[in-house]
Amino acid sequence: MEMTRMHSLFLSSPRPGDTVRLVCDLPAGLLRPALSEGSRALVVATSWGHVELVVDGGLAGMVRVDVSARNCRVIEADTGAERFRRRTALRNAVRIGALIALAAPFVQFVASYWFATGSLDGLLEYLPLAALESAGDFLVSALRDPVRSLLLAGVGWVTWVLAFGRLGRRKR
Structure with a gap:
């Protein structure tokens, strides 16, 4: 034996x-x-x-x-290469999904700007103003509908953590 x-x-x-x-x-x-x-x-x-x-x-x-x-x-112990590769592939799929979800509003803004003005001239000058306006709109939305705003912020935070990990905190 x-x-x-x-x-x-x-x-x-x-x-x-x-x-x-x-x-x-x-x-x-x-x-x-x-x-x-x-x-x-x-x-x-x-x-x-x-x-x-x-x-x-x-x-x-x-x-x-x-x-x-x-x-x-x-x-x-004894994870095995195939299991590690599957886990890594799943994590990369989550990262790609999070990247798309986080980039979608920016892509939408660029497309809206392009359709409204007919060109991309002045986009870089307008981008900081649009970011400040968006932050203000979020604050107004938080005052009008706090539950929805908290859910939106929570989903965004969870998406970020799942894809990229916590910022400013070391993994142990």
Whole structure:
């Protein structure tokens, strides 16, 4: 009977197939992009205190990097490459959807401006004025219908957090 050693999340070094989280910011190297603390990655290979990772690079796709094992913390053992890729693809779909949802009002404004004036001349001068006017309209809307305004702001915040994470707060 073969006994398998149990893989501990707390006492073991990363092994191929594990999902890890970076525990510190890693500056860009000669052949490595800058990686921020909290980035999730899949361990592909290990050797002599170093791990080769596939990091979720956002909309740019997955990036292969080699980092020291002490810069990683195992968060899920034996995830597997396929499961990690599916999770990353789903997260990228959410990012693209959020990007479309956040860019749609700007695209609508540019199209309305173009149809109203017949050209894009003066768009950059009018854009800050339109942003201030839009903020004022939102405040008036908040006074008239606070529940709807709170829901709109909440959905916008949730969309942003799902797609891009929280601002000014490090992931642990």
